[in-house]
Amino acid sequence: xxxxxxxxxxxxxxxxxxxxxxxxxxxxxxxxxxxxxxxxxxxxxxxxxxxxxxxxxxxxxxxxxxxxxxxxxxxxxxxxxxxxxxxxxxxxxxxxxxxxxxxxxxxxxxxxxxxxxxxxxxxxxxxxxxxxxxxxxxxxxxxxxxxxxxxxxxxxxxxxxxxxxxxxxxxxxxxxxxxxxxxxxxxxxxxxxxxxxxxxxxxxxxxxxxxxxxxxxxxxxxxxxxxxxxxxxxxxxxxxxxxxxxxxxxxxxxxxxxxxxxxxxxxxxxxxxxxxxxxxxxxxxxxxxxxxxxxxxxxxxxxxxxxxxxxxxxxxxxxxxxxxxxxxxxxxxxxxxxxxxxxxxxxxxxxxxxxxxxxxxxxxxxxxxxxxxxxxxxxxxxxxxxxxxxxxxxxxxxxxxxxxxxxxxxxxxxxxxxxxxxxxxxxxxxxxxxxxxxxxxxxxxxxxxxxxxxxxxxxxxxxxxxxxxxxxxxxxxxxxxxxxxxxxxxxxxxxxxxxxxxxxxxxxxxxxxxxxxxxxxxxxxxxxxxxxxxxxxxxxxxxxxxxxxxxxxxxxxxxxxxxxxxxxxxxxxxxxxxxxxxxxxxxxxxxxxxxxxxxxxxxxxxxxxxxxxxxxxxxxxxxxxxxxxxxx
Amino acid sequence: xxxxxxxxxxxxxxxxxxxxxxxxxxxxxxxxxxxxxxxxxxxxxxxxxxxxxxxxxxxxxxxxxxxxxxxxxxxxxxxxxxxxxxxxxxxxxxxxxxxxxxxxxxxxxxxxxxxxxxxxxxxxxxxxxxxxxxxxxxxxxxxxxxxxxxxxxxxxxxxxxxxxxxxxxxxxxxxxxxxxxxxxxxxxxxxxxxxxxxxxxxxxxxxxxxxxxxxxxxxxxxxxxxxxxxxxxxxxxxxxxxxxxxxxxxxxxxxxxxxxxxxxxxxxxxxxxxxxxxxxxxxxxxxxxxxxxxxxxxxxxxxxxxxxxxxx
Numbered sequence: 001x002x003x004x005x006x007x008x009x010x011x012x013x014x015x016x017x018x019x020x021x022x023x024x025x026x027x028x029x030x031x032x033x034x035x036x037x038x039x040x041x042x043x044x045x046x047x048x049x050x051x052x053x054x055x056x057x058x059x060x061x062x063x064x065x066x067x068x069x070x071x072x073x074x075x076x077x078x079x080x081x082x083x084x085x086x087x088x089x090x091x092x093x094x095x096x097x098x099x100x101x102x103x104x105x106x107x108x109x110x111x112x113x114x115x116x117x118x119x120x121x122x123x124x125x126x127x128x129x130x131x132x133x134x135x136x137x138x139x140x141x142x143x144x145x146x147x148x149x150x151x152x153x154x155x156x157x158x159x160x161x162x163x164x165x166x167x168x169x170x171x172x173x174x175x176x177x178x179x180x181x182x183x184x185x186x187x188x189x190x191x192x193x194x195x196x197x198x199x200x201x202x203x204x205x206x207x208x209x210x211x212x213x214x215x216x217x218x219x220x221x222x223x224x225x226x227x228x229x230x231x232x233x234x235x236x237x238x239x240x241x242x243x244x245x246x247x248x249x250x251x252x253x254x255x256x257x258x259x260x261x262x263x264x265x266x267x268x269x270x271x272x273x274x275x276x277x278x279x280x281x282x283x284x285x286x287x288x289x290x291x292x293x294x295x296x297x298x299x300x301x302x303x304x305x306x307x308x309x310x311x312x313x314x315x316x317x318x319x320x321x322x323x324x325x326x327x328x329x330x331x332x333x334x335x336x337x338x339x340x341x342x343x344x345x346x347x348x349x350x351x352x353x354x355x356x357x358x359x360x361x362x363x364x365x366x367x368x369x370x371x372x373x374x375x376x377x378x379x380x381x382x383x384x385x386x387x388x389x390x391x392x393x394x395x396x397x398x399x400x401x402x403x404x405x406x407x408x409x410x411x412x413x414x415x416x417x418x419x420x421x422x423x424x425x426x427x428x429x430x431x432x433x434x435x436x437x438x439x440x441x442x443x444x445x446x447x448x449x450x451x452x453x454x455x456x457x458x459x460x461x462x463x464x465x466x467x468x469x470x471x472x473x474x475x476x477x478x479x480x481x482x483x484x485x486x487x488x489x490x491x492x493x494x495x496x497x498x499x500x501x502x503x504x505x506x507x508x509x510x511x512x513x514x515x516x517x518x519x520x521x522x523x524x525x526x527x528x529x530x531x532x533x534x535x536x537x538x539x540x541x542x543x544x545x546x547x548x549x550x551x552x553x554x555x556x557x558x559x560x561x562x563x564x565x566x567x568x569x570x571x572x573x574x575x576x577x578x579x580x581x582x583x584x585x586x587x588x589x590x591x592x593x594x595x596x597x598x599x600x601x602x603x604x605x606x607x608x609x610x611x612x613x614x615x616x617x618x619x620x621x622x623x624x625x626x627x628x629x630x631x632x
Numbered sequence: 633x634x635x636x637x638x639x640x641x642x643x644x645x646x647x648x649x650x651x652x653x654x655x656x657x658x659x660x661x662x663x664x665x666x667x668x669x670x671x672x673x674x675x676x677x678x679x680x681x682x683x684x685x686x687x688x689x690x691x692x693x694x695x696x697x698x699x700x701x702x703x704x705x706x707x708x709x710x711x712x713x714x715x716x717x718x719x720x721x722x723x724x725x726x727x728x729x730x731x732x733x734x735x736x737x738x739x740x741x742x743x744x745x746x747x748x749x750x751x752x753x754x755x756x757x758x759x760x761x762x763x764x765x766x767x768x769x770x771x772x773x774x775x776x777x778x779x780x781x782x783x784x785x786x787x788x789x790x791x792x793x794x795x796x797x798x799x800x801x802x803x804x805x806x807x808x809x810x811x812x813x814x815x816x817x818x819x820x821x822x823x824x825x826x827x828x829x830x831x832x833x834x835x836x837x838x839x840x841x842x843x844x845x846x847x848x849x850x851x852x853x854x855x856x857x858x859x860x861x862x863x864x865x866x867x868x869x870x871x872x873x874x875x876x877x878x879x880x881x882x883x884x885x886x887x888x889x890x891x892x893x894x895x896x897x898x899x900x901x902x903x904x905x906x907x908x909x910x911x912x913x914x915x916x917x918x919x920x921x922x923x924x925x926x927x928x929x930x931x932x933x934x935x936x937x938x939x940x941x942x943x944x
Contacts, residue, residue, distance in 0.1 A: 221944065222944070223940050223943035223944050224943055225943045229943070233935040233939060233940075236933075236935050236939075237934055237935050237936075239925070239932060241921055241924075242721065242724075242725060242921070244721065261938075261939065263914055263915050263916075264938070265933055265938075266917045266921070266924070267917075267921070268724050268725070268910070268915065268916055268917075268921060269915070270720075270721070270724070272717065272750065273746050273747065273749075273750040274746065276714060276717070277714070277717035277746075277747055277750070278717075280710070280711075280714045280717035280718045280721075281717050281718070281720060281721035282721065283710075283718055283721070284690075284708075284717065284718035284719060284720060284721030284722040284725065285721040285722065285724065285725040285921075287688075287708055287718070287722055288688075288721075288722050288725035288726045288729070288922045289725070289726070289922045289925055289926075290725040290726075290921050290922050290925065291925070292721070292725075306711050306714070307711065307714065309711075310710060310711050310714075314708070400936070400940055400943075400944065403934075403935060403936045403940055404934075404936045405934070405936070406934065407932040407933065407934050409924075409925060409930070409932040410925075411925045414925070416635065416926065417635065417636075417637055427653065428652050428653035428704075429652075429653050429704075430652070430653075430704075449726075449922065450685075450686075450687075450688040450706035450722070450726065450729045451635075451636035451638060451639050451685065451686055451688075451706075451726055451728060451729045451922070452635070452636055452637075452638060452685065453636075453637050453638040453685050454638075454685065455685065455706075456684060456685060456704065456705060456706050456707075457706070457707070458700050458701065458707040458708070458709060459707065459708045459709065460700070460707075460708075460709035461693075461709065461710065461711055462709065468707070469701060470698075470701065470709075
């Protein structure tokens with residue numbers, strides 16, 4: 001852990017308000033001038049279990065969750081299963097306490113709710129011994145008692161915030177403001193009282209610790225939001241006014257946000273019977289000229305394979321979001337993984353073409369969703385935004401001005417009626433929707449939408465001729481296939497010119513490289529800084545365009561290093577495989593650091609992984625896998 | 633000029649306008665009942681009074697899916713069983729366009745069965761014509777969800793152990809507001825029902841009996857038929873759900889016993905269509921969403937102005 005930072009972890013059972021409390025805590029710290037980043041860990045269970053959220057705060061922009069943490073607020077699990085289950089599950093109410101021992105750093109502070117947790121039970125789990133060994137500062141407080149005194153037991157989290165504020169000496173002003181913004185009446189008063197009481201009670205304890213909360217102030221207005229927020233806002237700013245979906249973790253987040261806001265933007269949201277229907281609806285709306293999106297997570301996205309192919313064949317633009325979680329099958333619903341890359345790249349039959357973007361952080365979630373819409377609608381091709389459960393739920397601050405962008409409602413290559421009148425028509429009167437050789441040579445054959453005069457055509461998933469009629473004519477087949485596939489080259493050129501999504505990091509002349517994609521990028525960047533401080537010579541490249549792949553940019557970068565480690569959250573090195581396949585070489589230069597235990601990389605793990613792998617040693621850590629270079 | 637000037641055009645609509653100027657290659661077998669659907673559909677169009685540019689026809693896969701090739705309108709030949717979800721969104725995106733969906737019995741009652749239940753349940757304002765020939769045609773004669781019990785085919789050589797689906801009862805239970813059965817051998821009734829269904833404001837399901845002379849020669853029981861409205865033996869109120877349900881049940885038994893009953897079974901005019909319901913609760917804009925992308929005066933809001941405040 002670096003100096004001068006706070007990593008505050010709040011732990012409890014699902015349903016104990018861990019998430020909302022952490023959000024408020026992070027927002028309060030941001031308002032006080034700090035940069036913040038949250039990391040969320042939760043089980044696939046609605047009430048109870050062990051859930052925690054970390055809030056990392058620094059005086060400079062935070063790239064990752066960091067390593068471990070230095071302050072634990074253990075609320076205990078108030079939704080623990082009934083005592084009869086204890087033999088099987090253990091004492092569940094204690095989990096938020098003892099399950100967090102591993103990563104609490106030496107000298108850390110540990111506040112726990114002795115109002116909920118029985119002293120004898122706490123003694124049994126060896127808390128005192130562990131605290132002595134690690135130099136932890138134990139702060140047992142009756143948070144439940146304080147909460148109950150002024151309101152309800154559930155306000156234990158507010159009491160915990162009060163205690164935190166006192167122990168860290170950061171005052172309660174920002175928290176009070178937030179409570180006032182979110183509550184009213186009796187609830188407001190009760191929470192303010194709980195906050196104040198806990199603050200005073202903790203102030204009297206005089207905990208002697210070394211944690212220094214950094215001080216900082218932003219030079220421009222900040223906002224704190226999640227990747228799902230950013231994807232949704234990117235879609236809205238790009239004129240997306242139709243969404244259809246079926247709930248599935250973690251995709252549900254984008255679906256929910258969009259459903260809540262679309263009516264106020266004059267749009268339509270549809271929750272439908274399954275994911276096949278969801279993607280089909282998005283296609284139907286887009287066919288009519290409306291910018292639309294759908295999405296899912298792995299299993300649901302599998303169902304979308306068929307409509308995805310239909311979108312490709314009929315050249316109907318849509319944007320699909322794929323929020324990855326650990327698989328195969330239903331896998332681990334609330335845990336992140338980057339193992340659906342090949343799924344989004346190759347699903348659907350035939351020589352199919354789609355665009356795939358993998359934003360690396362919240363900033364990119366916004367910009368690349370916008371790019372996905374622009375490309376999809378200009379080039380009449382499905383575009384997929386693939387991200388994972390990590391970015392979906394983590395919050396990060398960034399300047400509000402990042403979103404100060406003009407909307408783009410242009411539905412791309414849709415003709416007006418006046419233009420249709422001038423356009424090519426078949427002798428039957430049908431509009432040549434799928435011209436072999438579009439006049440501007442762009443391979444994009446402009447379209448009409450139902451209701452427009454004299455724009456009639458047939459959209460079909462079968463191979464078809466220029467006006468859309470089913471055709472198995474060999475020459476027509478070649479012409480249509482070539483035109484559809486060549487759009488990918490045009491898109492590559494467009495992206496290189498207008499939206500360079502690849503992120504270069506570290507000294508240009510470094511000997512070694514780390515290649516990374518998606519949500520692990522910024523953690524790698526933090527590791528690169530540390531490696532260079534440790535005397536290594538390392539740079540990194542974060543790739544966000546998965547298809548069409550930025551062959552030239554990555555080749556050039558790989559040429560400039562002796563070796564490169566590919567870091568990704570899956571067991572089969574999918575991105576490394578893609579890179580080798582696309583570039584056709586460097587198989588002897590690329591090794592892999594893989595993690596697939598349900599938790600994202602921490603920067604220290606990447607540092608360790610890099611050092612051991614580059615030195616040719618085996619990885620000591622059992623939670624990661626090193627895969628050496630294997631040739632082309 | 634409106635972005636959709638074809639919509640609402642006030643003129644006489646001719647049947648011939650719906651025939652493509654140059655006939656595509658005919659791929660239906662000689663004597664196929666699907667010709668009857670096509671004919672009835674074209675004949676209904678002058679009564680409906682909408683021109684080819686304001687009609688969007690969505691089909692599934694199979695012989696029925698070829699309807700698009702012979703009917704001159706905007707067309708979308710989708711994927712097996714999925715015409716309804718595509719069509720639903722199309723209607724929501726531009727309610728001014730007339731949306732018609734069509735599919736076969738395998739397409740609509742088998743692979744697309746779930747979509748049918750939900751489309752009927754939501755009462756989308758569209759017409760769904762199911763070409764029911766009790767067989768999979770384009771895949772060469774396999775047993776379909778409407779094939780009678782004991783039906784032998786290459787995939788069920790011992791005779792199907794399954795009872796056929798009851799499509800009318802199913803749609804009624806799900807919530808469709810116009811339900812009828814007609815037959816290719818009864819062109820006048822078919823034309824009337826199609827016109828009525830299109831004009832109906834809600835989900836109209838037509839089970840359209842078509843013969844398959846190639847794969848289902850046994851299905852001769854489509855002749856003779858009886859129109860339940862014209863027969864004194866079948867007196868019931870088409871707006872009464874209970875009576876309609878009983879009629880459907882009886883009819884669906886008789887379908888495989890020689891006498892074929894056709895006609896309107898259920899017509900409900902009170903219930904608003906799904907789009908209307910959505911509009912009433914504020915989940916759908918008053919004007920067609922699709923129009924806005926062509927409207928130069930439309931104001932497109934930024935999230936920066938609306939949503940960012942919450943994150944500060």
